[in-house]
Each structure stands twice: as structure tokens, then as C-alpha cells.
Amino acid sequence: MPKSPHLSEVLDGKEVVICAGSGGVGKTTTSAAIAAGLAARGLKVCVLTIDPAKRLADSLGLEELGNDARRVDPKLFEAQGIELKGELWAMQLDPKATFDELIARQAPDEESRDRVLNNPIYQQISGALAGSQEYMAMEKLFELHTEGEFDMLVLDTPPSRNALDFLEAPRRLTQFIEGKSLKVFMKPTGFAAKVAGRGATVALSVMKRIVGFDLIADLAEFFNAFSGMVDGFQARAKRVNKLLASPTTCFLVVCGPQGEPIDEAVYFHRKLVEAELPFGGVIVNKVHYPAEELCGGKVEDLPAELADKLDDEDLARRVTANFADYQALAERDARNIEHLARELRATGVIRVPYLDEDVHDLAGLAQINRYLFATGEERVAMAAGRA
């Protein structure tokens, strides 16, 4: 088993932590637990989630998180034995509101702002369509980082099926509103058409046949309305990319121990490396620890031993069978984690065990927090019930 790093060391000197991974692996809880752990160590931390299900709000005992950061009542954590020496803030991102704010900031004047905000195509893409969440998460992260009110920002990302969307969001955003080649929409002949390349006018007429003239006209109006903001958007996207690639940013890959989440974690890590983004480490949740680590692995005499101690052969049999089932899962987990560590060339893997109770409240979050901010040995001792 690869050695286990200490999370405080991994995050030392960072300003932005981005937790990425597929759905259902406890990413939101992990993000919140990391943020709480850093706040406990004296930092002013804000955790952002863009998950439309209000999971984080649930975990933090907040009724609703708005598009503004709100401070989490330190008494909530005190009750769980965690003293927040710093401050913990939380925010649930509203993609539509963030997009509107962004337009308002970038628009050269009120008229262009309103033209965009009132455009039917803008109204659809800014709220309803998949992809705009990723755009806006990066935007909000960048905005908060620029304002500099927090020592540390922890971002909970959407599931990694959209990992690429997420990493490419700033670039795609500028591509979408980029004026140069799309000016063809406004003037399908002449210079603009030449810029867009030969055949563009033919392509355009073919496209009109497929999508209809009115939609093209609406799109033209949309891009027209955006045209004054293109430079501002491009400059901004560049700065967002710079922040993501900065040595003070750290990507943590969060996953579960089953084959599929492990594969996705490997895939996401590869994308990070390709994009030259700073990978910090990997956290595997819901791990079954093997008997080897829990009790030295001496299980041969278990049925007889249990029958003797419990004085109940039937119960001893059931306990033995159940333990064998758990160990089968533990073997799978160990195999998958070894594969993961090899693929990621990870210096260490943080394994959070599958807890007996489902994690959905602050007590659970506090428990995850203790596992995350422990040494590898401490984790094993906790999982074995020795600490």
C-alpha cells in the first residue's frame, strides 16, 4: 500500500484547492471537510459548490446558500469538537446570477449590457443548458481569488464526466463569444467571410437550410450584442487559466474504491497532466480496510474463536461469513487503489474508510475531517477501532 501523505503538508502555501471527481464519491463532503480542517487551523476559508443539489447546504446545516459567501456558525463545529480558529464561509453558486454579474461587469455601457441580458439566446444558455455551470464556477472562483478576502478557496466541481468541460470552460467561453469568425453571421459576404475561410458562405447557406433563417438571425444579434465585450472576456479567460495553472493552486482528485470511479480518476489525472495543471493528491472515500491492516490478517481460526467467545455457533457463522464478504470488498479496494497509485505515480493516497453511518450531517463531516487531517498510521488505527 502506498504511503499516506498528510493533507496539511499537501495544502501548505496553497490559495486554491479544486476537488474533482465523478459523482457519488463524497466530493462535496470532502470539500467541506477540507475547508473546515483549514479553518480549524486558523485560515479564513471559503468553500464553493456548484452542485445543483443543495448537498453542501445540507452538510453545513445551512438552510440555503446564496450566490454570496456566508459565514458558517462556528458553534456548529464546536459542538462536534472542532474549534475553528479561523473562519469558515460557504457559497452555493448560482450560474445564472454569476453570468449576469459577469455581463454587467464586462459590458462597455448599460445599453450593451441590456441587449445581451434581454437576448433570448443568452437567457437560455445562461441558465438552462448544461455547461454554463462549469463556465461560471471558474468565473466565481477567479472573482473571489482576485478580491482576496480569503486565505483559501475550496471548490467542489461538477462530476468528472464533465471534467473536460470544466478544464476547458474559460477557453470555450471565449471561443463561443469570439467575434472574428462569427462576424460572418452579421455580414455573410465580404471581408468577414474571407477571414473565416473559403467556403464559409457556402457553409452558412447550408447551415441556414438545416437550422432555419430566424435562428441564424437571433444568433447574429446575440454575437453582435457581445461584440464589444470580446476583448474583455479573452483577457479574463487568460487570467483564469493562469490562476488554475498557478503553483498556489492544487487539484485534488476524489474518488471511490470501485472500478469505475477509479478509472475516472485516472482519466481526470491524465487530463490534468496534459493541461499542465498542478495535481496535489488523491483521496479515496468509502474504503474497506483489509484484515491485514486491521488485525494483522490472522483469520484462520476465526470461526472457532468466535464460536468460543460468543457461545453461539449460528451467530459466529454469520459474523464469519459477513467478515469474508467485507474482506472481498477490501481486496477489491486494495487492488483498485494500487492500480490508481501506479497510474497517477502518486506519492501517496489518502484512504477514508467506509464509515458505519452514512455521512450527511456535521457529525459525519467532522469524522471525515479527522481522517483527512491524520497521518497514515493514525487512519489505520481509527479504522481498526484502536483510536
Added chain:
Amino acid sequence: MVIVTGKGGVGKTTVAVALGMRAAAEGKRTIVCEVSAQENASRMFEHTTVGFHEVELEENLWAISIDPDESMREYVLLQLKVRAMRDMLFRSRIFNYLAAATPGLKELVTIGKIWELAQLDRKVKSGRKYDTVIVDAPATGHGVGFLQTPRTFANIARVGPIHSQAQTLDNFITDHDNTGVAIVALPEEMPVNESAALEHDLVNEVGVAVDRVYLNGLYPERFSKADAEQLTALAAAEEGASKAAARAALSEFGRARSQRAQLARLRRRAQAPVKTLPFLFEPDLGPEAARRLSKRLT
């Protein structure tokens, strides 16, 4: 058509394949559609690749992995009829810009392909006719967004061919006689909340019919309360293997019990009937696991 949805990691693919096996066993010609680049369903069948073509997995059961780029190529070809014109369009920079940059377009052409598969009068040359189409939909968060895409596009394009085609797709999804949604949930606090919220949104915002909620991964009740008391004492007193085994048993007991409470909550909150599926203590969930689950489906 059955759309299988739910949040990530709840076993949607396994349930979708199990539903497919069930329908196939009843003699219906069935296809399982996987919507994303990763071929989970095909991996379940240990086929090398399922890709963007219909592959026969077993009697009456086919699978396809719907790739949005391929769907787009196929769609444009069906519109233009001329391959050379399609290829010209795909070479043009402006088209590629627009296709890559328009949010939701991938989802739209994906749903378009699913619609095409479900037609008895297939658009694709020599297309097979299916009685049942099962869709392994993307994880929620995006799940409602995915199913809402046709309506969004129908609203953007107020008139014209995109409008009418998006409208056709929306009608197809919201046709309660022919299209139903199955939600897959896990017996945990937040997944139960999210599934109830998802059902609400699907019914009230998208307007689809939610036929059933599957509560997947339910632990068996292996130990009684009296057993647990005995094991608690053992876990505290002992070291070594007895302690580890007792703790594993207590963990099973604790989870089985809290899951029963979540099942009761889900039954209270969900409008559609709830059906439970057992947790399988198996390292890898392959086709045999799906087959066993398929026998538990009704």
C-alpha cells in the same frame, strides 16, 4: 422507452442493463443506450467495444454507446442527404466553432439519436426495429438539464426546422404513454433527498412520467439487535481478528438499519412506487450481477 436516471455512482448502468435483460427475456427486442464517452454497459457484457453502432449482446438485446459527434454527423447527413455536402460542412471552421461552442447541442443530438432508435420507421438505412429502448442517462445535476434540452432549443429557435425537430423530441420525452423514467437511488440521507427532488423536477418541470424509483444497494438484515449487543461487547473486549470481524458485523448491522430508515423516508416522499434492489457483496459487478438483479425486477 425507459430512461434510467439518478445521481452518479448509484448503479444506473447496472439497473439499465438489468432492465434490458428483463425486457429481452420477455421476448421484446431491446436496446440499451449508453449516453457518454465511457462504455460502462458494454464493459458489463465484456464485449471489446460497443461504440456508435448497434451491437447484439444476447438474444433480443442490443447495446449502443451514443457519441455526440457521431450523432451530429449522422443527423446532418440525414438532413442534407448528400455525403459530400455534409463533409464540406464539417470541414468548415465556422460550423465547427458553432457546434463546439453551443452549449447543449451535444445533448440535443444525443436525444435525437435516441429518438431515431425508438422509431419503428427508422431513418437510418436498414435500421433494426426495437420494441423497447432503455437509456442510461447522464448523472443528475445534469439529468434534468439533459432531458430539458429539447424544450430549451425549441424556445431558442421559435420557428424553423430546429424548432419543429426540438418540439418533436420534447413531445417524445413527455409522451406518458410511451416514455417512462426510472430513478435509481441509494439508501442514504442525501441521495434520498435528491431523488425526491429529482422526481419532483422531472414531473413538474420537464413533464415526464416517473414510473418507478429503484432503491439500489440495500444491505441484508443479517444481525438482530440482540446480536449487535453481544458483538459490541466483543468488539470492545477483544483484539485481533475477533475484534475486526465483530466490527465488520456491527458495521453491517448499522448500515442495514439506517438504510431501512432511508427506505421508509423514500417511500413517504416519492410519488412513484419504490422497489428495492439488494447490495451485492461482489468485487466486480459484471453481467451475472445484472442478470441476478434482472430477476428481481418486475
